[in-house]
Amino acid sequence: MKSGFKFLKHTFSVFAIGAVAVQGANAETLRLLTWGGYAPDDVVEMFKAETGHTVEVTKSNNEEMIAKLRATRGGGFDLAQPSQDRILGPQLEFGIYKPIDISRIDQGQFIQSMLSATMANTTVEGRVYGVPHVWGTSGLVMDTAAAGDIVKDYTDLCDPAVAGKVSYRLKRPTLIGFAFAMGMDPFAAYSDEAAYKDIMDKVESKLIDCKPNVKTYWGGGDELMGLVRSGEVVASMAWDTGGWKLNADNPNITFVAPTSGALGWIDTFVLPAKGRADDAAYDWINFVMRPEIAAKITAAAGNFTASSGADAFAEESLKARYQASFPAVAIDNIKWYPPVPGGLEAIEGAVLDRVKAAQ
Amino acid sequence: MTQMTARLGFFVLLMPLLLWLALLIIIPHIDMFLLSLRERVGVGEYETSFANYLILFTEPLYIWTFVRTAVMSVLATAITLIIAFPVSIYIAKIAQGRLQQILFMLCLIPFYVSELVRTFGWMILLRETGIVSNFVQWVGIVDRPVEFLYNDAAIMVGLVYTSMLFMVVPLVTTLESLDNSVIEAGYDLGGSTLSVMREIIIPHAAPGIMSGCIVVFMLSLGNYLTPIMLGGKDSLWFTEMIYNQFIVRFNWELGAAFGFMLLVLSSAIVWAMLRLTGQTLAKTME
Amino acid sequence: MTPDLEAVGLSKTFADFQAVKNVSFTVPAGSFFSILGPSGCGKTTIMRMIAGFLEPSSGDIRIKGESVLGVAPNKRPVNMVFQHLALFPMMNIADNIGYGLRRQKRPKAEIARKVDEVLERIGLPGIGQRKVDELSGGQKQRVAIARCMVLEPDVLLLDEPLGALDLKLREHMKLELKALQEAFETTFIYITHDQSEALVMSDQIAVMNQGRFEQVGTGKDLYYRPQTSFVAGFIGDSNCWEGKVESVDATSTLVRLDNGSAIHGVFDDRTSHVGDSVDIFVRPESIGISRNASDFLDCENRLSGQVHDVIFNGAASRVMLRDSQGGTMIEVALPQSGGSTDLLKGESVHIGWRAAQSTCFVKGAV
Structure with a gap:
């Protein structure tokens, strides 16, 4: 009886492995070039559990992101997060990004005013290169x-x-x-x-x-x-x-x-010109812009995101500090x-x- | 036939070294040199010229930083040598057995942690609310916090500390190769400690001194973290200029020119040091 | 006349080990004095104490009658030729030799003149500008001595300086060293573990063992009249047997070896008693060998045996003989004259030697 149970268990394991392998067929590795706190470990794990994509995180800053992408002419990473003001110039000079297919982005998850402002700021020759993430x-x-x-x-x-x-x-x-x-x-x-x-x-x-x-x-x-x-x-x-x-x-x-x-800044999502895992990149963008995930990133990075409705999930203490620092006049300013x-x-x-x- | 095979074997064995040299040293430098000759004339447009080198020599800041980095590195090398020499003599000639090993390990231990952590260690010690400041207040030398950080002396401390091992190792090696009886003969024939040092120990250790100095000088010249973190608002270091040009300004052309000039500078100073002391590079690398 | 060097009750104790035990000796001016002993016997320690690199634990060292205790090595009127010569590889020959003179702040011209002179004396004129490693072993040897002699020391110490040379050169240098010493008329203290070096060169030899001087004397004294069993065994080759005293009379002693053979011997200035355990030493060259037993009628010791082996080594050839009575292996010198050069293995021969040539020492006596 006992050995029969063991047999069943083994059979089940074999099937389970088979299932993972099938899922792994379209699972990709997303090489993410980002800032510290923008891809917390728990979010990366949730993302893998849901989509099968693994995420390799490289932490950097604006200048180094551009320098890295310039050195490889837009290769080595599948998704990067420079600030929105640093997309137009480097793109014109070095051509390190590729346009974003807006139809693959779940636009409803974004705060509309921020999305349209960023898209306008990152449009080169009629094509959009960036969508907002953290500001x-x-x-x-x-x-x-x-x-x-x-x-x-x-x-x-x-x-x-x-x-x-x-x-x-x-x-x-x-x-x-x-x-x-x-x-x-x-x-x-x-x-x-x-x-x-x-x-x-x-x-x-x-x-x-x-x-x-x-x-x-x-x-x-x-x-x-x-x-x-x-x-x-x-x-x-x-x-x-x-x-x-x-x-x-x-x-x-x-x-x-x-x-x-x-001085207000917005860090964006951009696709490096030679990125290989575009599917995973779009999946990641849509995943992290969900309000509950965005709130986790806010907790890790300390900054709010362009995700609409994430405020509802944010910590009260952080909101209180935000409101103390930014009276309404200050926000307008x-x-x-x-x-x-x-x-x-x-x-x-x-x-x-x-x-x-x-x- | 066998000679052919032997030659072939020789090249096969030499190949990794040649590849390493070519791929990682020579080709990047040629590439960098070509890059440094490009002058940006517009968006995505370049012309070949020496404009970048001209900028280096016409902008007082750059030339000043260039000179300052060289002088500070030479100074750091000299201080390292002065501190490391007695230490090395002690390790090589006086300490015995276990003590010798322990002392050698002590020189090595700082390298178990990364350069960043080591530099942070110095920042904790030297900062205004740091240990040294508190200590001098407690002793009563001063009655208010003192800032030891963010000046050239702090840079010097950091550079010497980082370089110590690279001076001690070649020195201990050459000093150990000096037969004790040669030193004794120096005394026996009437020499004082000073003259034995000057006529016997230092001439014998000269290749070690030179190789130590070359390594330490190169390390100091090429150091990036220590001058920036310990030097604060006046920490002008040439590597920082190169970093800024490459990473912050996106000006690879000027950065390459700077990098190439750094190579020329370090080669020139090493050559001058060798000439001054009558050593050859081959002897130094023995 | 004050001796050049005098050691009185010299002892040196290291942490857990007494290297030199109460050694006293006197070296007259201008003589060649050797300290001979196996490695680890303490001879180097004595030398280093004289040179000043070690302080004695007790006792005194006097040079020309004055104690040099507490005087630094660079202030003592002694110089040392080191085992590996310790020439300064960073200097040329002239600078090597001139080093000590420069320390004395002599004028340049005088240094140059003296260096040339001493190079002349050691028979190597004009090599001043050469580098150390361009010289042969023997030349380096002479330069090392010249480097000391140019300072005109009262005593020159030599620490096995021939050790690194090959055999032929060593033989040659022995004679040359002796000649140099005579030419410079300086007192040499020479330490070595090689008895031949000591015997050839020395006026006086001290045999040292385990921190003590066993015997001090001329080479002849040590060879023919050893006073201790160590000296007898150490100087020259010997057959050494153990046995017990069976009877004692006015001229000789009869010793019964453990295997039953009886040997006649003499005790050198010592009394012995029946029943004492003794060591007997007989030199191979003291034993006569012949095919005729009648050749040895006047010898107290007469044995016969079979040739076990013939070891040919030119003048130092030996016959290994097995005694037919007790089975003892006896080493006998093979004379280069007479009819014994054609001895074959297994041949029966007769040997004999005088009682006076077997030296006996009571075991355990110092």
Whole structure:
């Protein structure tokens, strides 16, 4: 009797293996080039259980994503997630993406305004290259008890009262943020290289004047968190999620939208030109945009997604922090990055170099 | 016939090395050199010119960073040598048996963790709220937190720390090959410690010193993490420039020119060091 | 006249081992003094104490009458030729020889002159610009000595310097070293485990064993009149047998070997008693060999036996003989003159030697 049961069990295993093998026939490996937190392990496992596709996650950032894809002329990955402003320029210059077949995307899952804005921003020669995924802002993370009264905008980081206790990155968002805080509109000057250069020259002299005030230019999120948590830095230009994470440990520290407006970014989904697993890529997009899955990604990454209705699944504490940082006026005041035309990087790069070299 | 076979065998055995050299060293460098000669004149349009090299020599920031990186690397090499030499003599000539092995292991242990973790270790020690700062306050030398991080001295500490092993290993190897009786003969014939060091130990160890210096210099010159993380807002390092051009600015052409100049610089300095000390590369690699 | 070197009650103890035990000796000026002993006997330790690389645990070392205890090696008026010579490979020959003079801050011209002189004396003029590894073994040897001699030390120490040379060269260098020593008129202290080196060159030899000097004397003394069983066994070849004293009379002692043979022997300055266990040493070259028993009528010891083997080694050829009475294997020198060169295996022969040529030592006596 017992051996008969064993026999049955074996037979069943053989069938089960057979079933997996059949499913495996159209299962693909999705090579995903993304940001930390955008593909949490539990989501990857759920995705595999449902579709059979395995996901290989490579964590990166905007610049490295583009550099990697450029090096292989769009190969090596099946799905990438650069910010929406970094699609148009690299596509024109290097041709590293391929158009998205919108009909294969479940558009009903997206917040419509965000979807249409991103599609418009990533349209090259009439074809759409990107759809939105995660969005957020950068602004000011500060210890409100120590700097709340002084630092209201980016330029206040140069206030002598917080000398040696502020930080920011030496990257383009800082240039843009300072330009806005100085009353200029760099986005409006994107199409006019001369005007843009003029703005950047002013920002450059401001940043050079400000340099003695800065403790260090932070490079990575962990480094900044350490600086703020230890109290060595009381105010810094940073992403909203960093501030909210610190807020959980120390209620005085939080993210504040600067008076000139937080800078809004949207990370997208794009298909690399030589991607091989398009089916898996579309499956992944449709999978992670489901409200309950999107909420998991929000929990992991700290940022909200373009998934419609995911708010209902988000943690209450995160929503509370979001609302505290963004009163209605502040949301309206968010400056969304428009696509960056090629050639601006050279101007910005020279400015950043000179700021770094200034003594 | 047999000679033919022998020759064939020779080439078969040599093939992996030749392939390795060609595929990973020579071809990428040729490619990089060709890339560095391209000048971007418009979207997707390029012309052959030396414009990228011209930028390097006309932009004061780049040339300054270039020089600064070289000088700091030479300095780091010199400091590493000065610290490593007595340590190596101790390990090779004075320590015996187990102690010798343990000391050697101690030099090796920092390499069990990644460079990133090692550098973070130094950041924890040196930062304003870090251990060193707290210690000097506790001792009473200062009465407020001191920032040891984010300056050139911190970069130097990090570079020397990272390089120590690569100086100690060749030094210990050459010093061990020096017969103790040769040192004793130096004393026996009337030499003082200083003259034995100058006339016997250092000349004998010269190939080891040179190979250690070359490795450490190359490592320092090519280091990326240490200067950036420990150096803070004034950490100008040439590798960072190359990274920026390639990754952040998408300017591969300029990045390639920088990379090629770094190669030329390191070769030139190594050549100069060899000439200065009368060594040859072959002797150094023994 | 003050001796050049004097050691008084010298001892050296390492962590768990006494390498040198209460050794005293005196080396007169201008003599060639050898310390001979097996490896590990402590001779190198003595040498290193004289040179100053080791401090004695107790005792004193005096050079020209002055204690050098606590004087660093570079301040002692002794120099050392190392086992592997320890020439400085990074310098040419002239710089090697001039090294010590440079340490004394002599003027350049004087150094150059002295180096040339000493190269002349060792018979290698004009090799100053050569590199160390361009020299032959014998030339290096001479340079190593010259490098020390140019400093005119009171005592020159030599630590088995011939060890690395091949046999032929070694034979040649023995004579040359002796000639150099005589030419420089400097006191040489020479340590070796090779008795032939010691015997050929030395004025005086100290045989050392297990940290002690067994006997100090001329080569002849050691060879013909060993005072201990170690010396008798160590210097030259010997047949060595064990037995018990059976009877003692005025001129000789009768010893009964364990296998029953009886041997007549003498005790050197020692008294022995019936029943003592003794070692008997008989040199192969002291034993006569002949086909006629009548050749040995005047010998106290007469044996006959069969040739077991003939070992041909030129002048050092030997016959291995099995004693027909007790079965003892006896090694006998094969004379190059007389009628014995054609001996064959298995042949019966007669041997004999005088009682005075079998030296006996009571076992356990020091």
